[in-house]
Ligand code: 6FA
């Protein structure tokens with residue numbers, strides 16, 4: 033049956049938008065290509081030690097690191113070459129769940145937002161009322177495996193860092209440090225799936241349809257009449273809209289860009305690539321109806337660099353290697369009994385920020401995230417694996433580098449131009465180097481602390497210059513459908529409507545013009561709250 037709103041993709045952008053629009057009484061169909069994740073959504077993929085409980089891999093925070101090492105990793109989108117979650121919840125069902133309340137600067141015009149978006153506070157407050165962050169997710173209120181926090185705080189203190197509860201003052205992000213905050217609830221993965229999706233599903237005017245991929249929108253000139261899916265149970269896989277109905281793409285930075293290309297919206301080279309694809313070509317609008325917009329350009333992702341250390345006090349938790357198959361029995365038992373202990377937190381433990389000068393005069397911010405263990409270690413030094421920890425340094429607000437994403441002949445989505453450290457003046461790299469050198473400048477003040485990667489055979493400059501770009505990826509892709517006031521410069525207008533269309537919208541990370549101070553999904557969830565309000569307020573809808 034036709035609906036008022038078809039929303040494509042059940043990541044944080046799609047779920048929050050779908051909940052708010054169904055709350056307003058509109059009929060909403062949320063179409064998700066993947067399947068269940070947490071137990072509550074019907075997921076049943078469990079660690080062997082959790083058998084008999086109602087806890088899937090996606091429910092247990094302590095299983096986060098095993099997302100990257102499990103041979104049965106069905107949750108990643110197979111046709112996107114970087115990490116992207118293809119299941120209910122999208123990225124929020126598989127991510128580290130670090131959750132930072134957005135700052136005013138994250139929604140400023142200098143960060144690229146249109147005037148209409150600057151007053152984010154009502155939407156941010158609506159978000160935190162539904163989904164408050166916690167920096168002590170274990171149900172007993174204790175924090176576990178915090179040796180890393182103590183050591184890193186000791187190293188940063190002489191540099192003038194103060195110890196704060198980070199989300200208490202989101203605007204204050206210079207020389208501060210504090211415990212990791214997550215969107216976990218009751219010691220389990222929470223996020224939009226455990227909150228907004230549940231209220232939406234309680235409404236009779238809302239439906240979630242899983243295992244269904246949207247291929248393209250159906251467009252009569254500027255008017256969208258529905259979407260084409262891979263659902264073979266309906267004619268041509270066509271899902272129709274009501275008169276004045278709307279489609280909202282929330283398929284993620286890569287997924288939404290690909291749907292636009294396949295719908296004849298984007299730069300000519302990408303549309304020609306789609307036209308050369310035998311399956312996609314017949315579904316595309318005629319060339320005279322193509323809409324030329326910079327879909328895929330203006331992309332950013334934080335360049336991130338790992339520093340690996342050892343300290344005798346640190347417990348690397350065996351590098352999280354056995355958490356899925358065979359964790360310490362007492363930790364598993366404690367978690368199963370009361371949702372407390374090590375398994376109630378994802379791996380990150382301690383976070384810090386500082387502002388950095390750069391040759392082009394534009395301030396950059398750097399986030400550091402410290403965790404027990406390391407993803408990879410390349411060093412000539414001998415070390416004790418049980419004492420290893422990592423600081424990931426992310427360059428964030430102020431980045432000038434941009435990249436481009438697109439599709440290949442098989443319509444796999446991928447970076448075409450990497451977005452890291454490519455600004456003309458080299459100021460991103462210079463700022464990152466300053467930040468990295470600052471971090472390590474006080475190592476000697478902490479007895480027993482050693483930097484093992486980079487080791488003593490390579491300078492920090494060389495380390496950064498030779499860093500494998502595929503490991504500089506932060507999974508924080510934004511900007512492919514950038515918001516703005518001018519068609520051609522932007523893909524969506526301040527109401528998140530795609531330029532040149534009457535009723536096609538995008539609400540996901542792809543519309544964000546720049547990266548916020550911290551890991552982005554907190555800011556993105558506020559974006560979705562605000563976008564839903566603007567879409568509902570826009571005249572001409574159902
Ligand atoms: N962000 C944070 O703030 N904190 C973190 O700790 C954090 N960690 C990670 C992380 O560890 C990993 C491995 C990844 C991949 C990301 C992390 N992020 C973190 C980033 C954060 O998760 C993303 O910024 C956020 O999830 C982006 O939300 P969006 O709503 O923009 O997009 P998603 O990719 O989450 O969801 C898209 C959904 O659409 C998916 O469910 C997908 O299956 C679905 N979809 C895609 N194409 C579709 C189609 N054609 N038809 C139907 N459904 C489609």
Ligand code: ABL
Nearest residue numbers: 100128130379380401407506507508551
């Ligand atoms: C994020 O925001 C990043 O997107 C993730 O890359 C990061 O997790 C989480 N938060 C937690 O800080 C890291 C893992 O800790 C590494 O083990 C893994 O190699 C890396 O993601 C892969 O990108």
